[in-house]
Amino acid sequence: MFEVSLVGPTMQPVRSFTGPALLPERSLRNALPAGILVLPSFYGDVPASPALLRWITRHYDAGGCILASASGVRILAETGLLDRRDATCNLADRRAIAATRPAVRLSPQAALVIDGRLITAASITPTIDACAHLVSRFHGETAALKFARYANSARQLAGIGVAGGQQEHGDARMLVAQRYIEQHSCAGITPDDVARHIAMSQRNLARRFSAALGVTPVQYILQCRIAQAKRMLAKPNVSLRRVAIETGFSDEVVFRRAFKQVAGQAPSTWRALIDS
Structure with a gap:
């Protein structure tokens, strides 16, 4: 359904917070254009490089969707793309985002916020719901509902078949x-x-x-x-x-x-x- 590629700042292994190393398939320099960019959650206070922020912005400007999960929302907020847009985040990041990007319209009580091509999820479960939304957007509601049943999507696809873009x-x-x-x-x-x-x-x-x-x-x-x-x-x-x-x-x-x-x-x- 989707071709997935792991992109890292460089081709060096990235150690996950659970221990195993993740091996990037491409670096920021040679990453291919994509319809969807996923910014996963991460552990700790890891600053985003200017190169990464520019790369994320270029992806959005080219018409791509961005899904930011949990602490990944902090990275998306740093780009400025969420300014004057609706978003959610986990409670641990609320103060940091509000302090550094006060123009972001945060709704941390919401599990999932879809604002056009920018999708923010407060935790892992709504991230699965966000994936169902993306399946709907790119492959239609029938495929998305089947995905939701398989993944036991908690929200049962609240946006499918309604708003689209x-x-x-x-x-x-x-x-x-x-x-x-x-x-x-x-x-x-x-x-x-x-x-x-x-x-x-x-x-x-x-x-x-x-x-x-x-x-x-x-x-x-x-x-x-x-x-x-x-x-x-x-x-x-x-x-x-x-x-x-x-x-x-x-x-x-x-x-x-x-x-x-x-x-x-x-x-x-x-x-x-x-x-x-």
């Missing part, structure tokens, strides 16, 4: 609206609820939301509900009736109709595809 639109207030919908879509919210949440008229919300995401608030609410339905359908022994009720539909008939409208196929067909 839409969080890169740059409208901060619409991002707040977008996240509010994603968190409350199955609770029967309406565009009026969303407008009140961000202190905006329904008309302005509809105009700006459509301009930013290419869909109306009503359509996005439905997309989020169907995305949650897909996550539930990926679990064994969950009835359609339960899925319909927990995603806010009045009955199975209404749910089936809405699911086919958004997903292009019946719930049973989609479930069979995941199980194959």
Whole structure:
């Protein structure tokens, strides 16, 4: 699915905090372009070299995704790429990041934050969830849901099938609206609820939301509900009736109709595809 390459500052072995040495396959000088850069967690106060920070920045500027896990978020923050962006980190690094990069919008209570092509995970478990998100982004939601079932992904892919790259639109207030919908879509919210949440008229919300995401608030609410339905359908022994009720539909008939409208196929067909 992905070709993985270990890149080090040089070709010298790097000793892991568990003991075994990691052998880089490439150095910063000869690393190949990649779609995803993973900054893993590390132990201790290890400063990042200017060359490494420049290399990370060039990767992002070239259109690549970056996943920073636990203390790897400190390295990503040092590049300045997280300034005025949402991010999470482990609690041990919160003060250091806040002191050196105060422009980073830290949410350390969040396990995983996806801000466009920048993904930060507070610990190992949400890093697995982040990997599921990347599988979805590069290989589609069916592959990602299969990965989540195999890896026992804790969040069950909260972003799959919903936003894709839409969080890169740059409208901060619409991002707040977008996240509010994603968190409350199955609770029967309406565009009026969303407008009140961000202190905006329904008309302005509809105009700006459509301009930013290419869909109306009503359509996005439905997309989020169907995305949650897909996550539930990926679990064994969950009835359609339960899925319909927990995603806010009045009955199975209404749910089936809405699911086919958004997903292009019946719930049973989609479930069979995941199980194959």
